[in-house]
Amino acid sequence: MRSARINRVTTVKRLTLEEIGRLAGVSRSTVSRVVNDHPEVSPEVKRRVLATIEETGYRPNRAARSLVSSRTGLFGLVIPSRVRNVFQDPYFGRLIQGITSAANRAELTLSLFLFEDRREELDLYPRVIANGMLDGVIVTATTTADPLVDLMLQDRTPFITVGRPDYDAISHVDVSNREGAADGTRHLIEHGRSKLATITGPSNTTTGIDRRNGFLDAAADAGIEIDSRRVVEADFTESVAFEAATRLLDHPPDAIFCASDTMARGALRAIKGAGLRVPDDIAVVSFDGLVEAYETSPPLTTVAQPVRRTGEEAVRLLVDLTEGRAEPSSRIILPTELIVRRSCGCDD
Amino acid sequence: MRSARINRVTTVKRLTLEEIGRLAGVSRSTVSRVVNDHPEVSPEVKRRVLATIEETGYRPNRAARSLVSSRTGLFGLVIPSRVRNVFQDPYFGRLIQGITSAANRAELTLSLFLFEDRREELDLYPRVIANGMLDGVIVTATTTADPLVDLMLQDRTPFITVGRPDYDAISHVDVSNREGAADGTRHLIEHGRSKLATITGPSNTTTGIDRRNGFLDAAADAGIEIDSRRVVEADFTESVAFEAATRLLDHPPDAIFCASDTMARGALRAIKGAGLRVPDDIAVVSFDGLVEAYETSPPLTTVAQPVRRTGEEAVRLLVDLTEGRAEPSSRIILPTELIVRRSCGCDD
DNA sequence: AGCGCTCCTGGGAGCGCTCCCGAAACTACT
DNA sequence: AGTAGTTTCGGGAGCGCTCCCAGGAGCGCT
CATH class of the missing domain: 3.40.50.2300 (Response regulator)
Structure with a gap:
């Protein structure tokens, strides 16, 4: 067992744009431009700023960014309460893998919402959706007349379903x-x-x-x-x-x-x-x-x-939707394929 | 199929504290006090504010809150890349259920991080941990000499592991x-x-x-x-x-x-x-x-x-840790129990 | 009437960032 | 040399919230 260096530093001055600017001899704005890869920065200055960011390990504060941009980079995956023993069936695991894999590639963060009962499920809306915490939501396994879907329809955050939804006009990905x-x-x-x-x-x-x-x-x-x-x-x-x-x-x-x-x-x-x-x-x-x-x-x-591809397509569709690249009610239908083994009576 | 009301409202003025204050005839601060349940508000004013919040459906903006409080209410669950076919084994599913269940009860939001390879895994640190996106992290199934754990040790965000960690002094929950x-x-x-x-x-x-x-x-x-x-x-x-x-x-x-x-x-x-x-x-x-x-x-x-209880205890411990209620290196060890069936040679 | 006290409320400041506008510096013309 | 245009940069404003401080109202007391 290795012994740990627990550095419980009590007052680390959190690095800010201002601070990095001071260190690099430029302004807050310039550092912001460098961080966001805006073009109007001279190569020399850009190099200097990048260097001090590197050596200080500065990371822009996400809350501040979200506040002004009203985007969080956070997406939600909702698996309704109706699903008993979610993980007893290999389906959801595989789906989650497809989704997280695509999410990682797109550098976006995924929150998972599983519920025990309907109350918890409906609580999701006021708690995380209505306050703009999520840039988009993937809802799986909806039932007909799903109250959560009804709520989401009132809201502005883009969402899609995995599986054909009860309503037309909701974007979704499904299989045939x-x-x-x-x-x-x-x-x-x-x-x-x-x-x-x-x-x-x-x-x-x-x-x-x-x-x-x-x-x-x-x-x-x-x-x-x-x-x-x-x-x-x-x-x-x-x-x-x-x-x-x-x-x-x-x-x-x-x-x-x-x-x-x-x-x-x-x-x-x-x-x-x-x-x-x-x-x-x-x-x-x-x-x-x-x-x-x-x-x-x-x-x-x-x-x-x-299943895996379903998850990947879901992320792609949702991102396209949030960025206005996809039609508001697009649907993606993936093909199925018969795998013949033995339980049907075939020899092989 | 029901037909949907897609209300793609283009310019909904997002409600703010100021706006609610105006409607209720009080100031921003007073509304804030009501929302956060501070005691120094007269019953009459409180009632009035609550009423307008109710009828407008106002929800405080999380990004703004996070910015000033430097807490996000977001916790991370990390399952390292080493775990092939996470969901082939029922263990992780059950663990996730325990964790989400406890998270729901505590009204905190859980982000799930699964990785395909080591690169993705190490990318997590700069992308979501170092910029203060997470109030705390649960890391499962760590290997000895896990580089992510090494990184986390440098950081200030509290974290625990599920399963005995390689280092001493890391809080964790494990079974015997x-x-x-x-x-x-x-x-x-x-x-x-x-x-x-x-x-x-x-x-x-x-x-x-x-x-x-x-x-x-x-x-x-x-x-x-x-x-x-x-x-x-x-x-x-x-x-x-x-x-x-x-x-x-x-x-x-x-x-x-x-x-x-x-x-x-x-x-x-x-x-x-x-x-x-x-x-x-x-x-x-x-x-x-x-x-x-x-x-x-x-x-x-x-x-x-x-397993389920392991997940629940993990959330409890992490929350205690972030709120300073738990010792920095507490450990919780849960008991195991032999279930006798037939593969051992017993009759029943 | 004057004083001090508590209770309640309003507004300023500031969290860290992005956006916008304007100024400075530099270039390329007439 | 003067002007216009371009490039590069700095600083103000503001996102929506919480915290803090100051001050008014209301009370009981001397």
């Missing part, structure tokens, strides 16, 4: 949930399955709705009737999906389309628990592509979505 | 890794196992070191010799642990203590792949308590650590 779900379901049908079932996400989320509709689209296209008891709703968690799947097994389907990998794990567990085999008795296709092949048995066939 | 690991190992020994092995965390982390030492402590106490080939290092990921476990199986032990649940999953997969049974051939005990019983087969016996 409906088409992807249809692709996955079609694959099941091509395997000759016809007693199709699905475990959907919550019906108060657009993601849940879109993937369910994609499933229904594919079935309808193939002329397959879907009994409403074969459409069960869960909440993207493995335990609730387990229960949903168990209910499904009362009248066993020969194929299940699960709206997420995590839910597919629950379904797999339920099917095995009932003494049935995957894919022989029931074929399974899921959505996300976030679970490695070795993590389930059999390996999951899944509709992969580019 | 060494004792916990010894408990887990002792349990294996009580099952009559003597050919003990361990898969450790990285040897440049105090967590890796402490848990390995706990394992060695228990073995030594029982008079059991540990062949150095029975101590293999991994990096807390399941895939590297899989490889480490595979190496271990060249001279199969009859018990493995894994320094994390995630690594235990890798070990389980390797053992099964080799055609051996758990716990019959090899008993397994892990550390963390973050994996549900149904998630592995057999259910893992594990040394549970209170």
Whole structure:
């Protein structure tokens, strides 16, 4: 263990522009120009100022800058309270990585807002949004009629959602949930399955709705009737999906389309628990592509979505929006891709 | 889909203290006193001011406040670049939940800093720490000789680490890794196992070191010799642990203590792949308590650590530190608890 | 009536920065 | 040499807030 030099300096005179100017023999304004890389500074002076900034380790005070520019360089990432066990599903982790990665590259700072309940969530607005603390906000996983979104709509700080929002005219980035779900379901049908079932996400989320509709689209296209008891709703968690799947097994389907990998794990567990085999008795296709092949048995066939890229695009869109480069209601839709493994009945 | 009222108001006069004062017929100062709940305001005036604040929806500008108070209400959570796949392991998710939950309660805002590489990580210091953007910082998962910690030590912004730091004199919160690991190992020994092995965390982390030492402590106490080939290092990921476990199986032990649940999953997969049974051939005990019983087969016996509480205590400690309530080098050590399931050889 | 006291309120100063305007210095012309 | 134009720099003003100090109002007391 190394011993630390704790330098609890009590009165470090905080360096200011004025002070640096004094040291370099120029004015406050000139130092400001150098710091902000304005052109009208002679090379000689610029060199001198840069040198004293270097040796003093001066950093401009952010609060003062924000006060005059009314920009903070701070962006918010909001994950609503509705999301139970955010990190149980690999989705959010991956999304956060994409977002932080893009944020780092753009040299902007990201605040994370997670909530335990609705009260905390609504408290966010007065506490950090209405007072101009954030230059922009990314809201994920909104529900239909999300009160936070309603509040944000009243405000001036730019925001986008990840996932299709309830309102039109809100900028967002999403993946082709409906088409992807249809692709996955079609694959099941091509395997000759016809007693199709699905475990959907919550019906108060657009993601849940879109993937369910994609499933229904594919079935309808193939002329397959879907009994409403074969459409069960869960909440993207493995335990609730387990229960949903168990209910499904009362009248066993020969194929299940699960709206997420995590839910597919629950379904797999339920099917095995009932003494049935995957894919022989029931074929399974899921959505996300976030679970490695070795993590389930059999390996999951899944509709992969580019989560990391979703995060990166979200940051890009938000920055474009704050700088007026993007249309107020642009949308970016990223493609999905079917990854064929074994749970669908394919050999490989 | 509801249609949105996008109110792109171009020139909203931002409300100020002065403005509110004018509306309420008092001065800027009086409004300030009301907002900050200072006592020397008459009830009648206070009521009137509060009323106009309410009806105008006024929120004090944070930048201006920060400028004079030199406090921002912003805290940072730093997860160093070393951590590959932060969210593959449930640990960080749980920790983040604990931290954000406590932060919400304390009405402080949390910024998240994740990095892809060392360069990004070191960039953090000049970009957000040295310019006083953060009131305090929580650094997790530091390695020995972490350059960021070295930088922070030079700075005045208070910081703590989660996990025992390399330096003494840095405030931190940690769990009893060494004792916990010894408990887990002792349990294996009580099952009559003597050919003990361990898969450790990285040897440049105090967590890796402490848990390995706990394992060695228990073995030594029982008079059991540990062949150095029975101590293999991994990096807390399941895939590297899989490889480490595979190496271990060249001279199969009859018990493995894994320094994390995630690594235990890798070990389980390797053992099964080799055609051996758990716990019959090899008993397994892990550390963390973050994996549900149904998630592995057999259910893992594990040394549970209170991750969520760790996060909460971290926030508490940091806040105490910034407000001068805590000693400059306090440490909080949380207890671990052995959760007995089946992988160790117990019946239930 | 005069004094001192407390209670409440208003306004000046200043936090560290950016923006703007004007002056100084220098150049290039007539 | 004088003028206009350009480049480079300094200082005032002000962002919205908090802190401090001064002063008025109201009170009870001598």
